[in-house]
Amino acid sequence: MIIMETTIGGIIYEPGSSAKTKTGDWRTFKPIFDNEKCKRCGICQKFCPEGIISINEQGAKANMDYCKGCGICAEECPFKAITMEVEKK
Amino acid sequence: MSEVMEGSHGVAHAVKLCKPDVLAMYPITPSTHIPEGLAQLIADGKMDTKFITVESEFSAMSACVGVSAAGSRAFTATSSQGLLLMTEVVYAAAGMRLPIVTVIVNRTISAPINIWNDHQDTFAERDSGWLQIYCETNQEALDTTIQAYKIAEDAGVLLPVFVCMDGFVLSHTYEPLEVPEQNEVDAFLPPYTPKHAFLDPNKPITQGPFAYPKPYAAMRKELSDAIMNSKTVVKKVHNEFAEKFGRAYGDGIIEEYKSDKPTVIVAMGSVCGTIKEVVDERDDIGLVRIRCYRPFPKEELVKALEGKENIIVFEKDVALGMASGALYHEIKSILAGKNVRINNVVGGLGGIDTTKKNISNFVDRMKDQNDKIEFLRGDPNE
Numbered sequence: 001m002i003i004m005e006t007t008i009g010g011i012i013y014e015p016g017s018s019a020k021t022k023t024g025d026w027r028t029f030k031p032i033f034d035n036e037k038c039k040r041c042g043i044c045q046k047f048c049p050e051g052i053i054s055i056n057e058q059g060a061k062a063n064m065d066y067c068k069g070c071g072i073c074a075e076e077c078p079f080k081a082i083t084m085e086v087e088k089k
Numbered sequence: 090m091s092e093v094m095e096g097s098h099g100v101a102h103a104v105k106l107c108k109p110d111v112l113a114m115y116p117i118t119p120s121t122h123i124p125e126g127l128a129q130l131i132a133d134g135k136m137d138t139k140f141i142t143v144e145s146e147f148s149a150m151s152a153c154v155g156v157s158a159a160g161s162r163a164f165t166a167t168s169s170q171g172l173l174l175m176t177e178v179v180y181a182a183a184g185m186r187l188p189i190v191t192v193i194v195n196r197t198i199s200a201p202i203n204i205w206n207d208h209q210d211t212f213a214e215r216d217s218g219w220l221q222i223y224c225e226t227n228q229e230a231l232d233t234t235i236q237a238y239k240i241a242e243d244a245g246v247l248l249p250v251f252v253c254m255d256g257f258v259l260s261h262t263y264e265p266l267e268v269p270e271q272n273e274v275d276a277f278l279p280p281y282t283p284k285h286a287f288l289d290p291n292k293p294i295t296q297g298p299f300a301y302p303k304p305y306a307a308m309r310k311e312l313s314d315a316i317m318n319s320k321t322v323v324k325k326v327h328n329e330f331a332e333k334f335g336r337a338y339g340d341g342i343i344e345e346y347k348s349d350k351p352t353v354i355v356a357m358g359s360v361c362g363t364i365k366e367v368v369d370e371r372d373d374i375g376l377v378r379i380r381c382y383r384p385f386p387k388e389e390l391v392k393a394l395e396g397k398e399n400i401i402v403f404e405k406d407v408a409l410g411m412a413s414g415a416l417y418h419e420i421k422s423i424l425a426g427k428n429v430r431i432n433n434v435v436g437g438l439g440g441i442d443t444t445k446k447n448i449s450n451f452v453d454r455m456k457d458q459n460d461k462i463e464f465l466r467g468d469p470n471e
Contacts, residue, residue: 011185
């Protein structure tokens with residue numbers, strides 16, 4: 001949870017530290033990718049506000065460490081290849 | 090060198106001597122003559138500083154945060170509504186521990202709109218984490234501006250400072266001022282070498298980051314400790330200034346003026362000059378002037394007010410919803426449990442004159458009272 005050791009003014013002297021904060025635990029819904037329907041068009045990747053969707057020949061995949069479950073990918077997918085499911089923790 | 094000049098221009102000369110890298114200025118009455126004086130110094134080729142004509146006070150303080158975060162020396166000045174518009178960034182500057190110096194030419198706040206002096210504008214920033222030093226005279230405002238950078242940039246402080254001077258009463262008054270020589274100020278105030286907050290492409294850092302509740306709470310506590318610890322530096326810098334330049338203001342924190350009497354007035358700012366005259370004329374009262382209001386001089390005041398029978402807190406602010414001034418409650422809280430009567434005058438609001446007779450009458454009326462709170466209405470014989 002803690003993103004920093006306290007310094008004067010909370011200044012962070014190590015670059016790239018935001019990657020240490022796993023914001024994915026804020027999530028209620030998670031995206032399920034149907035890679036049969038997926039055309040690898042990359043629309044979900046471009047719309048993802050977190051920039052955490054990667055696409056290769058096998059299909060689309062989200063980095064669940066940072067996915068907040070917003071559902072924008074599912075909303076934008078023209079092929080209905082993404083559905084949002086309540087995540088059971 | 091002694092020179093007759095306006096209080097605001099005295100401050101402008103002090104700022105010039107401190108060699109700030111950037112001035113981010115937006116004029117507002119009665120602080121306008123400070124940017125005016127600085128612009129003149131630059132136009133005359135006497136000062137080499139970047140002068141940004143920002144579009145609002147919010148931008149002025151935002152620019153100062155940027156300048157200071159980049160590791161440079163920043164200055165701005167404002168009053169009243171201008172300070173209120175800055176407020177969001179004022180709090181950020183303290184939380185980010187940026188040693189910005191800002192001169193506040195104190196003016197009341199709206200509504201109704203009014204341009205004259207009281208202390209409601211800086212009292213609105215009371216809990217922001219900035220140091221607040223209230224000046225009695227123009228010479229003190231000039232001297233305190235120079236001291237403020239040395240206090241703010243001290244490695245043990247790293248906090249922004251408000252130098253508060255009363256609008257018109259000080260800012261627009263002409264009198265002889267001692268302006269120190271550049272080499273004297275250079276010897277007193279070294280160039281700012283940022284160690285915690287800077288802009289260096291080879292060493293990228295993040296300033297003003299997001300914080301979860303626990304680090305946030307920890308940093309707020311650190312901020313609270315830092316401003317309390319700054320009191321020793323305020324005193325130390327004041328004493329060093331007094332030694333080098335020959336001018337002292339009490340112990341730098343409070344000033345005790347003939348205060349070895351059972352009845353004393355506690356006050357801040359230029360009205361202390363008037364109160365001192367009353368103290369001189371009648372030998373039954375003394376004055377304790379608060380110079381450094383934030384951090385609050387708790388120990389100093391407890392010591393100075395030890396054994397007093399009656400304390401009259403005269404202040405130029407009103408704590409709306411408490412039916413009194415704010416300082417009154419702070420004085421009461423530090424003297425809780427002591428056998429002393431404490432009374433309150435909310436005076437000088439919206440710039441109404443406070444006469445010697447007013448002060449004397451209040452003393453006569455309140456001497457044997459306790460918890461009496463009166464609002465000065467502006468009658469010279471009140």
